[in-house]
Every structure is written in C-alpha cells, then in structure tokens.
Amino acid sequence: MIKRVAWLLVSCLMVLTLVLASCESDTDTGGKVTTVDKGQTVTVGGEEEKATSPGQATTVGKEQNKPKYGGKFNVPVAGSPTTWNPGAVVGRSADSIGAIVLEQILGRNFEDGPAGTGKYSFVGGVPEWGAVGGNLAESWEIPGVGIWVLNIRQGVHWGYNPGFAASELVGGREMTAEDIAYSIEYMRDNPDSQSNFSEPALIKNTTVERTGPWQITVRTPVNPTTGYLWIMGGGGVQYVWAKEHLENYASSNEWYDTVGTGPFMIEDYVTDVAVKYIKNDNYWDVNPCGPGEGDRLPYVDSLNWQIIPDRSTRMAAFRTGKADIFYMESLSVEEYEQIIKTNPDVESAQLIIDAMKITGRVDRPEDPYSNLKVRQAMMLAIDHPSIVEDFYGGKAELLDSPARKWYPTIYTPMEEYPAEVQEYYGYNLEKAKKLMAEAGYPNGFKKELVMVNNTASEEAAAILKEYLADIGIDLELSPIEGGLFMNIFFSGNTDWILNSWPGGNGAFFVRYSMGYFRGPNAWNTAHVNNPEGSEPVIEKAFQEQAKYVMVDYAKADEVTKAAYKYCNEQAFLITMPAPWGYRVWQPWLKNYYGADSLKFWLQWVWLDEDLKTEMLK
Numbered sequence: 001m002i003k004r005v006a007w008l009l010v011s012c013l014m015v016l017t018l019v020l021a022s023c024e025s026d027t028d029t030g031g032k033v034t035t036v037d038k039g040q041t042v043t044v045g046g047e048e049e050k051a052t053s054p055g056q057a058t059t060v061g062k063e064q065n066k067p068k069y070g071g072k073f074n075v076p077v078a079g080s081p082t083t084w085n086p087g088a089v090v091g092r093s094a095d096s097i098g099a100i101v102l103e104q105i106l107g108r109n110f111e112d113g114p115a116g117t118g119k120y121s122f123v124g125g126v127p128e129w130g131a132v133g134g135n136l137a138e139s140w141e142i143p144g145v146g147i148w149v150l151n152i153r154q155g156v157h158w159g160y161n162p163g164f165a166a167s168e169l170v171g172g173r174e175m176t177a178e179d180i181a182y183s184i185e186y187m188r189d190n191p192d193s194q195s196n197f198s199e200p201a202l203i204k205n206t207t208v209e210r211t212g213p214w215q216i217t218v219r220t221p222v223n224p225t226t227g228y229l230w231i232m233g234g235g236g237v238q239y240v241w242a243k244e245h246l247e248n249y250a251s252s253n254e255w256y257d258t259v260g261t262g263p264f265m266i267e268d269y270v271t272d273v274a275v276k277y278i279k280n281d282n283y284w285d286v287n288p289c290g291p292g293e294g295d296r297l298p299y300v301d302s303l304n305w306q307i308i309p310d311r312s313t314r315m316a317a318f319r320t321g322k323a324d325i326f327y328m329e330s331l332s333v334e335e336y337e338q339i340i341k342t343n344p345d346v347e348s349a350q351l352i353i354d355a356m357k358i359t360g361r362v363d364r365p366e367d368p369y370s371n372l373k374v375r376q377a378m379m380l381a382i383d384h385p386s387i388v389e390d391f392y393g394g395k396a397e398l399l400d401s402p403a404r405k406w407y408p409t410i411y412t413p414m415e416e417y418p419a420e421v422q423e424y425y426g427y428n429l430e431k432a433k434k435l436m437a438e439a440g441y442p443n444g445f446k447k448e449l450v451m452v453n454n455t456a457s458e459e460a461a462a463i464l465k466e467y468l469a470d471i472g473i474d475l476e477l478s479p480i481e482g483g484l485f486m487n488i489f490f491s492g493n494t495d496w497i498l499n500s501w502p503g504g505n506g507a508f509f510v511r512y513s514m515g516y517f518r519g520p521n522a523w524n525t526a527h528v529n530n531p532e533g534s535e536p537v538i539e540k541a542f543q544e545q546a547k548y549v550m551v552d553y554a555k556a557d558e559v560t561k562a563a564y565k566y567c568n569e570q571a572f573l574i575t576m577p578a579p580w581g582y583r584v585w586q587p588w589l590k591n592y593y594g595a596d597s598l599k600f601w602l603q604w605v606w607l608d609e610d611l612k613t614e615m616l617k
Contacts, residue, residue: 063115063591067292069299071607073589075598076306076314076323080272081255086237087187087246088253099599100277100303101159102260103240104233105150105180106140108600109133114593115604116289122595123349123583124406126234126508129553135233136180136240136261142550146224148232152177152214158242159265159280166249166257167265170242172282175261181208181216182243184231186250193237199515202226225512225549225556234509236597263298263603275305285603290591292606299591299606319343321616324589324607327598330581333395339584345615348584349594354500355400355578356460358449361495362572363527363534368447369496373439375571379424380432381471387463388577398425400578402516403506403564409557410506412565421569432471444472450488451498453479460576461498490522497525503573511560512549514542517567526572537566588612 083089086102109131112119120131134140138153152175160172187193188203202223209217220227231238241250242259249257255269261284264277279301287295306323308314315335317323319342330353331339339346358378360369368374388396397404403411414422423431436442449465451457458479465475475496480488488494489501502525504516515521517528517538529535541563548556567573583594588608595601 062118063290063292065291065590065608067287067290067295067299067591067606068608069606070301071299071609073300073303073605073607074306074317074323075303075325075327076308076317077327078307078309078311078314078329080307081269081275081305083253084255084258084266085249085253086239087190087193087241088251089192099236099239099262099597100264100602101258101262101266103136103262104238104599105135105137105231105240106228106233107133107135110601110604111288113595115591121349121593122600123351123593124404124507125596127407128409128508131508132228132233136175137232145546145548145550146220146222146227147550148218148220148227149211150180150216150218152180152216153284154214156261156284157282158259158261160282161265161267161278164256164259166245166252167259169248170245170259173242175240175242177210177212177214177216179243180240181210182246183240184208184218184238186241186246187231187238190250199223199226199230199513199521202513203230206231222546223513223515224546225509226515229509229513236599264303267302272307274307277303277305283603287604292591297603299604303602315339318584318586321586321612323586325585325592326583328596329583331584333393333580333582336582336584345587346584347587347589347592347594348582351581351583352397352400352404352406352505353579353581354505355397356456356498356500356576357401357502358464358496358498358574359494359502359526359572360447361527363530367495368439368441368445369526371439372570373435374441375574376424377432377435377439377471378468378473378574379571380426380428380435381473382464382467382574382576383427384425384577385427391463392577392579395580396577397580398577399568401503401505401573401575402567403511403561407506407508407511409554410511410561410564412561412568417565417568424568424571429470436471441472444474446474446476447496448478449475449496449498450478450480450485450494452482452485454482456500457498464498464574464576489525492520492522494525499525502526503567503575506560506564511564512545512556514538514545514563517563517572518542528567528572538563541566586612588615 108122108126110116110133112131113122120127126132136153136156137150139151141149143149156175157172158170158175159167161167184206185208188206202220205221207219211217218227218231229235240261245259255266258266263280263283265280266275267278268276279298283297285297287293287297306317308317314323314326318326319339330351336348361367362370364370384398388394388398399414405411414425436444449461451461461477465477468475489499501523502516504510516523518524519530519532524530529538533539541559544559545556548559585592588611590606590608592601592605
C-alpha cells in the first residue's frame with residue numbers, strides 16, 4: 001500500500017532536487033571525459049560482493065603509480081567552521097577543521113587498508129579491533145580491561161608557522177609524552193569538553209600515569225572500550241596539544257591560535273568564504289605501503305576548504321572539476337545517477353545512510369511510547385516494504401539499526417528473528433489497530449514530533465505521519481533550525497523526536513558502551529534503562545561487555561549481538577528503512593578509496609595533475 005499524499009509530497013521534493021541537478025548539467029558538463037582504468041574491486045571484510053551490495057565496493061582499484069608531490073586539494077563544505085579548538089568550545093568536536101592541524105593518539109591501520117593488503121576499506125569506519133593503528137602513540141599494550149599502556153612516538157614535531165604567536169610560543173619543538181598526558185588531563189578536567197558532555201562517568205574517572213620517558217598508562221574504570229572513542233582516537237574530541245599551548249591558549253577558539261602535529265597548518269581564513277591550509281614541511285609520517293612506500297608525507301602542498309552553503313552550487317563545483325571531492329556528504333541514489341551521466345568517470349563508494357527513526361520516552365509511564373504494544377503497533381502500521389520498493393526504488397535496507405550488516409559479528413539477519421519481529425518490518429494494519437486497542441488507545445492520541453527542518457527529516461516525517469494516522473496517532477510536526485535542534489538533542493530532555501542518530505548502526509567501540517540504550521545519555525533518546533538498572537536485560541549486557549572488551553572482543557560481540565537483537569524485539573526504535581547513498585570524488589584524487597573522516601586519510605592522498613589537466617580540457 002502506498003500513502004499517496006506522503007508520496008506526492010516527497011516526490012515533489014525529489015523532483016526539485018533532480019531539476020536543480022539537471023539545470024547544472026545543462027551548463028556544466030565537466031569538460032572532456034577520459035576513460036580511466038578503475039582497477040580491482042575493493043571490498044569490506046575481504047570478501048568481494050556485487051556492486052549492488054551497499055557499502056561493500058568502491059569503483060577505484062589499488063594505486064599502481066608512484067605518487068607525486070604538489071597541488072592544491074579543493075574541498076567544498078556547506079558551512080563555516082565553528083570549532084578550531086575542541087578544548088575551548090562546549091560539547092564540540094573538530095573532525096572537519098581542527099583535525100587537519102591537530103592529531104590524535106591512535107588512528108587506523110592504513111597498511112591493511114585498500115592501499116595495502118585490502119583487508120579493510122574503511123568506507124564504513126572501523127569494523128573491528130585489528131583496523132586500529134598507531135598514530136602519536138606508536139604502539140600500545142592492553143594488560144587488562146580499561147588499561148592502555150601507550151608507547152609515545154619519538155621524532156614528532158609541532159608545526160611551526162612564523163608570524164603566528166601561538167605557533168612561535170611552541171617553536172616547532174619535539175612533542176613529548178608529557179604533552180599527551182597533559183592533554184588528556186586537560187580535557188578530563190574541562191567540564192565543557194564533549195567527552196565530559198557525552199560520557200562523564202568515563203572521562204571523570206580516567207587517570208594518567210607517567211610510566212616512562214616515552215610511555216604513559218591511561219586507566220578508564222567504566223565503559224572501558226569507549227576510552228578509544230573519547231580519548232584515543234575514535235571520536236573528534238581528544239586531540240593532543242603542546243603543554244605550554246594549553247597553559248596560554250586553551251580558551252582560544254581562534255583559527256590563528258591552532259597549533260598541532262598534523263600534516264597541515266592554517267595559513268588564512270576568510271570568514272564564510274574559505275580556509276587555506278599549507279603543508280607542514282616538518283610532518284613526521286611516511287607512506288607505509290604501495291608504490292610510495294617510504295615517502296615523506298603529506299603529498300599535497302595546500303588545502304582549500306571552500307565554504308559553499310548551497311548544495312547545488314557545491315555539486316556544480318564538483319561537476320566542473322573545481323572541487324576534488326564531495327566531502328562527507330552522501331549522495332542519494334537519484335543524485336548519484338544524475339552525476340554519472342555528466343561525469344561518468346567519477347570514483348565512488350556505496351554507503352548505507354542511517355535510517356530516520358522516531359523515539360519517545362520508555363521511562364515515562366504517562367507516555368504511550370512506554371507501552372510495548374504501542375511501539376509494536378507503530379512498526380506494524382508502517383509499510384516498510386513499500387517504502388523500500390516505491391520510495392527508494394529497492395535501494396534501501398529494511399533492517400539496519402542498531403547493528404548494520406557490515407558488522408557481521410553483532411548483526412542478526414532478518415531470518416534469524418522470531419516471526420513476530422520479522423512482521424515489524426512488513427505491514428499489518430489490522431493487527432496494529434488491535435494492539436493499539438489492547439494498549440488502551442483505541443482512538444489513538446496526539447503527539448508533537450520534533451525534527452530538523454531539512455529535506456531528509458521532512459520527507460520521513462510526511463511518510464510516517466500518514467501511516468501512523470491510520471492507527472489514530474496524530475503527529476504534530478515541528479521542524480526547527482539545526483542549531484536549536486542540537487541544543488534540544490544534547491539536553492537529554494527530549495520527548496518525541498525524529499532523527500537518524502538514535503540507535504546507531506553498530507560501529508566499533510560505540511557498540512560496547514550500550515550508550516544508545518543505557519542510562520542518562522544524550523544518544524539514548526528513548527531513555528531505555530534510565531535510570532541504570534531499570535531495564536535488566538540491557539544492564540546485564542553492559543556489565544557482561546565490560547568483562548570482555550579489550551581482552552576478548554569475540555566474546556564481547558556475542559553479548560552485544562544478543563543485546564541488540566533484544567532491542568529490536570522490544571521496538572525501542574521506530575525505524576524507517578535505511579537508504580543507500582554514495583560518496584564521490586574525482587579520478588585524479590589518488591590513494592583515496594572512499595573512507596569517511598578526512599583526518600584518517602588526508603596525509604596519504606595525492607593529485608594527478610596531468611590527468612586533471614587532460615580531463616578538463
């Protein structure tokens with residue numbers, strides 16, 4: 001069954017998007033197109049699948065040519081930077097800007113990425129513990145749960161950019177173990193840091209011991225594996241600063257006061273126009289594999305962070321070769337199909353876009369959402385198969401949260417669920433009405449649904465409103481500006497909310513804290529197991545996880561898989577299907593394979609300027 005009113009609304013929005021795309025292509029064809037050998041398929045988990053399996057393959061093969069130095073890397077982004085220094089701004093990360101200059105303690109195992117053995121693609125982030133690699137800590141040991149013995153890399157120097165007072169203060173000296181220890185303690189003791197904001201029990205109880213001239217030992221007594229997320233390198237929060245920089249500039253969020261050990265330094269910022277980064281000639285890292293093995297990094301001379309608020313203009317910049325990548329923005333299937341018509345040689349990686357979800361409050365008896373039968377009725381009233389086939393053209397996942405199929409050790413396939421749960425992802429309106437009556441709501445109820453005023457949220461809300469009206473649930477849609485929505489979201493005091501964040505997808509490290517379903521946590525918008533212990537199954541899973549993480553990940557994943565299966569059985573999230581998406585970049589951007597956050601790959605990429613010139617003739 002198709003809800004015609006909702007389909008009409010969202011179809012109009014999609015048509016508008018396609019009209020904008022086609023208008024661009026009428027005038028900007030992308031120049032002359034040269035066929036480029038795509039090479040071998042790169043897959044997640046080392047197992048090749050068809051290109052129609054989302055997130056499993058990219059269109060680019062392993063680099064065969066010797067990398068070249070030089071060039072300007074052009075990256076278009078939607079908004080102006082707000083966080084130059086994550087230690088100075090309340091509850092913010094620095095993944096998009098500061099991470100180009102600042103660095104973290106651990107990173108990713110690039111040697112086992114597509115440029116090396118091909119074991120990991122990193123399109124979907126870190127899939128397992130083996131994908132973690134050294135960074136400012138060259139190596140580490142884990143003698144017990146919650147204990148990180150970090151062996152700090154020697155020969156790392158702070159970037160030196162004369163003319164900037166903060167950089168001159170540090171003077172390009174060598175980084176020390178004390179810098180890293182002091183940085184962790186600073187963020188621990190800073191009540192405004194995002195780690196304190198998101199998981200205070202972890203960070204407030206973290207200790208740092210100076211156990212050697214080039215060694216520190218970090219202990220995280222609760223939620224031990226998320227010590228990686230907030231401290232070691234998974235999230236965009238804990239970076240490393242020079243001790244004297246923190247003593248003098250910790251409260252500064254000015255671009256010219258940012259000093260780090262990263263591959264680039266900030267040279268200039270024109271407000272709301274662009275950020276210019278220049279190469280850090282004293283960068284410590286070298287290329288570990290491939291034709292450029294042993295090369296001093298980075299390859300690129302400069303980076304131009306282009307601030308272009310209008311999405312269609314960013315797309316036009318990419319089409320005409322003025323941008324080298326459509327960074328951290330997922331193209332819809334329709335947008336991707338349009339762009340390959342005008343630019344057939346673009347490289348791409350398939351993704352799964354996090355599904356939109358409704359969550360209410362299971363911790364408030366007065367909220368109908370706290371009644372399992374109401375949540376079951378909501379799932380049964382949504383025609384999930386029709387949304388997949390008619391709205392997403394078959395290119396979406398019925399089941400994607402809280403565990404994605406990319407992570408098989410914690411993912412339960414649909415056929416392994418009881419028949420009653422499989423039915424949630426089908427459509428049974430009569431049964432849904434019966435459950436509403438049994439729950440005490442034969443005539444339904446009215447609820448305000450808060451969401452961001454963007455296309456994805458408005459499309460999902462229109463569809464969900466129509467379906468749920470059939471069982472008497474009258475959703476009053478309240479789209480609000482993104483900044484205000486963020487304030488509401490992180491307040492932890494949400495009522496009914498529509499967003500893609502709740503539940504997560506099972507990404508590594510996040511999965512072990514049970515943070516999406518446990519206690520007073522901003523990400524736990526359904527307030528499951530809040531207060532802690534009120535949901536015994538989830539609380540027991542959390543306690544079991546804590547015994548095995550860091551020392552036996554296979555056993556920890558068994559616990560996680562069972563807990564996530566239970567979360568779906570309880571319908572803690574009212575989920576839409578998860579659509580496929582695409583990440584795209586230019587053929588002349590080399591040694592890039594579709595990975596996510598720029599901080600994990602920027603230093604290795606290079607630009608084939610000869611190919612670019614030829615293709616743009």
